[in-house]
Amino acid sequence: MTRPAPGHGAAATRRLLLGTALAAGAGAMIRPARAAEYPDRPIRLVVPYSPGGLTDTTARLTGEAIGAALGQTVVVENRPGSNSILGAGTVANSPPDGYTLVMVIGAHAANATLYAGRLPFDPIASFAPISHVVTTPLVLAGSRHIPPTTLRELLDYAKARPGQVNYGSSGVGSAAHLAMEDLMRRTGVQMEHVPYRGTQPALQDLLAGRLGCMFDVYSSFGPHLEANTIRGLGVASTERPPFARGIPTIIEGGVPDFEASAWCLLLAPARTPPAIVERLSAAVAGMRRDPAMVARLDGLGLTPVGSTPDEAARFLRAEIDRWGAVIRAAKVQVE
CATH class of the missing domain: 3.40.190.150 (Bordetella uptake gene, domain 1)
Structure with a gap:
């Protein structure tokens, strides 16, 4: 078997490492080029x-x-x-x-x-x-099948009937659900949560009077607010938004610093x-x-x-x- 000359193995190792480094450098140069070409497919x-x-x-x-x-x-x-x-x-x-x-x-x-x-x-x-x-911002809407016409009236109505007023949401853990939990915690009101699989079935029960109130976005409530089939009780923002100027904020309704979006x-x-x-x-x-x-x-x-x-x-x-x-x-x- 032929033995390599002294130092030949070390030189080969150096060449291998140098080649690896050059390849890595080339790869590094290729990667930004690919990022620059992004996106090249849907x-x-x-x-x-x-x-x-x-x-x-x-x-x-x-x-x-x-x-x-x-x-x-x-x-x-x-x-x-x-x-x-x-x-x-x-x-x-x-x-x-x-x-x-x-x-x-x-x-x-x-x-x-x-x-x-x-x-x-x-x-x-x-x-x-x-x-x-x-x-x-989330909007709180109330059913026309119960007497309250303002947020304050709703809170007083629910406080006098602990656990008897149902509120709906688009699901457990949704923004609509947690906003109501936060509102109840801040005001000492106790209402019963009825979760749904989405906004629309909850809204139908609000219209039918099976729910007393619910939070959701204005786009869900808009047509029904305009048709006067539900009541806008409060907007969870610091100011009344352009699309809901006629609805007081929940802060105006007496709950300080209440925001939910x-x-x-x-x-x-x-x-x-x-x-x-x-x-x-x-x-x-x-x-x-x-x-x-x-x-x-x-x-x-x-x-x-x-x-x-x-x-x-x-x-x-x-x-x-x-x-x-x-x-x-x-x-x-x-x-």
Whole structure:
């Protein structure tokens, strides 16, 4: 067997290491080039709810904006189930390449506490926040089958009948549910929660008088408020919004600092390249600078936010903390 000359093995090793380093450097140069070419195929935007609701509508408008800004098709995919856990989990386990995104709402923040230790992902660590897309204050509507015509009258009416007035929501842990839990905690009122699978069946029971009141977004209530078939009792914002000038704020009704909103947040899988996250965030921010898009959102009672990724991350953490405290105080549980 021929032996290598002295030092030959060391030289070969040095050449191998040098070649590896050059290859790694070449790879490093290739990766940014690929990020710069993003997106070169359609983007999938998962909605963890059924078609037709606030989240779905916002996702489709956001998909239009992203598609126009990045020159690529955005395909909206509805994956409802388990209070948004199914759809969010699909995205958490997807490749972090910017081609699979998810639109979440307040339930995502609530799930961090409601399903603590049982989620198949971490509501914060498993995702790269892109943007706080839209927000809208919740509205408290009352049935015309009970006497109260104002928030104060409703609170007095319910306080005199503890546990006898039913309120509805679109589901356990929804913004509508937790807003009412917070309102009851602050005012000492006790009402009975009736959760539904979505807003529409709850609204039908509000119209029929099987519920005394419920929180939801103005776009759900608008036609019925205009038809005078339900009463607008309060808006959960610091000021009366343009689309509901005739409804007093809950703060005006005597509950200090009461605010509660429905919102949509766009997330990508954790470890998605920051350059891609920034491009997507900039595309979403463009919605608030587009007069036609602003008008469409305004017609739905939605205000575009278009935050930075860092702002979106801070917002999500704050919402998890806020509603976690309400859930624990009210001892809210899911089956």
